[in-house]
Amino acid sequence: MPSAEPVTLLDPAGRPVGGTPYAAPDDASLVRALGALITARRLNDQAYALVRQGRLAVYPSSHGQEACQVAAAQVLAAGDWLFPTYRDTVAAVCRGVDPVEALTLLKGDWHCGYDPTEHHVAPHATPLATQLPHAVGVAYAARLRGEPTVVMALCGDGGTSEGDFHEALNFAAVFRAPVVFLVQNNGYAISVPLSRQTAAPSLAHKGVGYGMPGERVDGNDMAALLAVLGAAVERARAGEGPQLVEALTYRMQAHTNADDATRYRDEAEVAAWVERDPITRLRAHLRERGLVTDDQLADFAAAAERVAAALRDGLNRDIEPDPAELFAHVYATPTTQLAEQAALVADELGREGALR
Amino acid sequence: MTDHVKLTMAQALNRALRDALAEDPSVVVFGEDVGPLGGVFRITDGLTADFGEARCFDTPLAESGIVGMAVGMAMNGLRPVVEMQFDAFAYPAFEQIVSHVAKMRNRTRGRVTLPMVIRVPTAGGIGGVEHHCDSSEAYYAHTPGLQVVAPATPADAYTLLRAAIAAPDPVVFLEPKKLYWSSEEVEFPTGAPGIGRAVIRRQGTDATLIAYGPSVPVALDAAEIAGQEGRSLQVVDLRSIVPFDDETVCAAVRSTGRAVVVTESAGFAGVSAEIAARVTERCFHALAAPVRRVTGFDIPYPPPKFEHFQLPGVDRVLDAVDDLQWEQ
Numbered sequence: 001m002p003s004a005e006p007v008t009l010l011d012p013a014g015r016p017v018g019g020t021p022y023a024a025p026d027d028a029s030l031v032r033a034l035g036a037l038i039t040a041r042r043l044n045d046q047a048y049a050l051v052r053q054g055r056l057a058v059y060p061s062s063h064g065q066e067a068c069q070v071a072a073a074q075v076l077a078a079g080d081w082l083f084p085t086y087r088d089t090v091a092a093v094c095r096g097v098d099p100v101e102a103l104t105l106l107k108g109d110w111h112c113g114y115d116p117t118e119h120h121v122a123p124h125a126t127p128l129a130t131q132l133p134h135a136v137g138v139a140y141a142a143r144l145r146g147e148p149t150v151v152m153a154l155c156g157d158g159g160t161s162e163g164d165f166h167e168a169l170n171f172a173a174v175f176r177a178p179v180v181f182l183v184q185n186n187g188y189a190i191s192v193p194l195s196r197q198t199a200a201p202s203l204a205h206k207g208v209g210y211g212m213p214g215e216r217v218d219g220n221d222m223a224a225l226l227a228v229l230g231a232a233v234e235r236a237r238a239g240e241g242p243q244l245v246e247a248l249t250y251r252m253q254a255h256t257n258a259d260d261a262t263r264y265r266d267e268a269e270v271a272a273w274v275e276r277d278p279i280t281r282l283r284a285h286l287r288e289r290g291l292v293t294d295d296q297l298a299d300f301a302a303a304a305e306r307v308a309a310a311l312r313d314g315l316n317r318d319i320e321p322d323p324a325e326l327f328a329h330v331y332a333t334p335t336t337q338l339a340e341q342a343a344l345v346a347d348e349l350g351r352e353g354a355l356r
Numbered sequence: 357m358t359d360h361v362k363l364t365m366a367q368a369l370n371r372a373l374r375d376a377l378a379e380d381p382s383v384v385v386f387g388e389d390v391g392p393l394g395g396v397f398r399i400t401d402g403l404t405a406d407f408g409e410a411r412c413f414d415t416p417l418a419e420s421g422i423v424g425m426a427v428g429m430a431m432n433g434l435r436p437v438v439e440m441q442f443d444a445f446a447y448p449a450f451e452q453i454v455s456h457v458a459k460m461r462n463r464t465r466g467r468v469t470l471p472m473v474i475r476v477p478t479a480g481g482i483g484g485v486e487h488h489c490d491s492s493e494a495y496y497a498h499t500p501g502l503q504v505v506a507p508a509t510p511a512d513a514y515t516l517l518r519a520a521i522a523a524p525d526p527v528v529f530l531e532p533k534k535l536y537w538s539s540e541e542v543e544f545p546t547g548a549p550g551i552g553r554a555v556i557r558r559q560g561t562d563a564t565l566i567a568y569g570p571s572v573p574v575a576l577d578a579a580e581i582a583g584q585e586g587r588s589l590q591v592v593d594l595r596s597i598v599p600f601d602d603e604t605v606c607a608a609v610r611s612t613g614r615a616v617v618v619t620e621s622a623g624f625a626g627v628s629a630e631i632a633a634r635v636t637e638r639c640f641h642a643l644a645a646p647v648r649r650v651t652g653f654d655i656p657y658p659p660p661k662f663e664h665f666q667l668p669g670v671d672r673v674l675d676a677v678d679d680l681q682w683e684q
Contacts, residue, residue: 115467123463127455133421134456137428144410167421174416329462330500332469332524335599
């Protein structure tokens with residue numbers, strides 16, 4: 001059974017908390033995670049600004065949830081796979097995906113932007129939970145070949161209500177597929193609170209029904225996330241099967257720029273989470289222990305600025321639509337009918353060109 | 357080396373799976389009851405025993421999970437062949453099929469491809485109860501990114517299933533249930549063309565019947581009777597709904613100047629409508645009469661004692677042929 005209280009290693013002030021069976025991550029991992037967190041926050045806020053400037057069609061911000069995503073990527077090995085949702089740009093970037101490529105779809109282009117096979121990051125898609133059975137398939141294929149691959153599959157609290165969440169967890173457990181299911185429970189599915197998604201004691205409790213361990217973790221505590229997710233990954237890699245992890249966190253900004261969060265939650269509720277911010281918590285902890293200097297923090301900030309600048313540059317370049325591409329990847333070889341349709345568009349464009 | 361063997365369509369499909377499993381270690385077969393039972397239609401009979409649990413296995417009873425897991429396995433180097441136990445039981449997998457199976461190649465600009473086959477026992481004529489006799493091809497054919505195939509003979513069942521498993525793109529493989537027990541002498545290698553080509557099943561000069569899957573034997577029976585009555589009907593078997601073989605179909609229709617499309621699926625907004633439209637657009641000046649359609653009615657598939665009203669039969673096809681403005 002999941003613990004009644006989420007696993008916490010650092011309190012909101014960054015002080016160590018005892019009483020959990022999880023060992024603290026090594027110092028180097030925590031320092032590395034802080035750098036990634038600072039870049040992640042900058043990425044979120046830059047992307048949010050770029051929406052207002054019309055450079056992104058839409059951006060589902062993960063401001064406040066960055067620790068979950070940084071940890072999810074950081075505990076994986078090179079050959080492992082990550083299955084993100086549309087709110088997990090940060091996780092994909094932490095895995096190595098170029099931020100401009102990661103935001104291609106949200107910019108309004110027709111494809112996912114990156115090569116999923118390069119960093120083993122599945123294309124993010126907007127249907128909810130449909131990526132979870134894919135994660136099970138990747139993991140089970142690896143297991144059939146005797147490969148040590150582990151798959152980190154992400155979804156949100158709303159996604160746990162979808163049928164594919166159920167089917168994926170059930171399949172993973174039945175086939176002992178090496179998958180870690182990380183639910184970022186940020187309290188809301190756009191506007192609908194968790195109480196309307198489930199009557200279960202917690203989302204982690206759902207693991208019981210599938211015959212897999214469920215664990216709850218403070219989703220704003222980087223140390224706890226690295227410990228819990230790291231243990232789940234190693235357990236899966238050792239052949240002990242899948243695990244469900246529920247990270248309790250909070251989306252500090254609206255669902256997207258098109259959403260008005262004041263219609264469904266109080267300012268006071270948001271303010272309470274400011275004090276639990278994952279960056280201030282980890283930074284305070286590392287400074288207190290002398291593991292990070294002001295110079296290092298300045299370096300982290302500078303690295304974050306470079307990512308933001310690259311994002312601005314990349315997204316400020318306009319998409320140059322080539323309609324021929326729309327027909328090129330529907331099948332390995334375009335059908336006769338698609339070839340005719342591509343020729344029709346090319347002919348239209350040719351005639352437009354002649355008129356200019 | 358060639359060999360001749362009399363096979364039912366079910367046996368031909370089993371042999372195709374067997375040969376694919378033997379030749380390609382990346383092929384895996386899974387679904388509901390496909391393991392020790394061999395599938396409710398015995399298409400996977402003996403595969404788990406002969407190739408092991410890792411190559412042919414039962415899954416939990418959840419079609420979206422089956423197709424979704426196949427997507428992931430195809431992403432990671434395997435060639436899954438999954439069975440949807442009955443046509444109407446595939447609907448829980450519809451989102452996976454439409455939003456992911458069909459779109460992964462496009463979404464990733466060809467970086468991630470899904471060589472997978474979704475086998476769907478299809479259509480009626482077997483006295484099945486509700487939800488066991490649907491003709492769902494229009495849903496799949498309407499979805500860009502899917503190939504949709506329907507064999508009508510044991511030889512084609514073998515050839516097309518092998519081609520579907522070897523194909524670089526996902527294939528929805530529609531198996532006409534009522535033809536599972538039809539048999540013929542099959543010669544290996546079959547020499548039949550792969551996916552995307554129609555064939556002329558019967559030569560004829562007066563009119564062209566266009567059919568696929570369960571309707572091909574109906575068209576052939578109609579042509580046989582018409583021949584006895586002095587009218588020479590040509591029969592085109594599409595074999596592949598997507599990609600559609602405009603070239604063969606239109607050449608056939610132009611050669612006779614008259615066409616009847618025969619499908620078991622409902623006519624409204626169906627594959628038959630697409631065929632009639634394509635033929636009319638491309639062959640208008642060669643046509644002596646409007647293209648006629650003989651299809652299932654636009655009603656939920658009726659129960660066993662009523663299904664003979666629903667299924668296009670020889671008489672209904674011949675009546676349509678009679679209407680093709682022969683008088684002038």
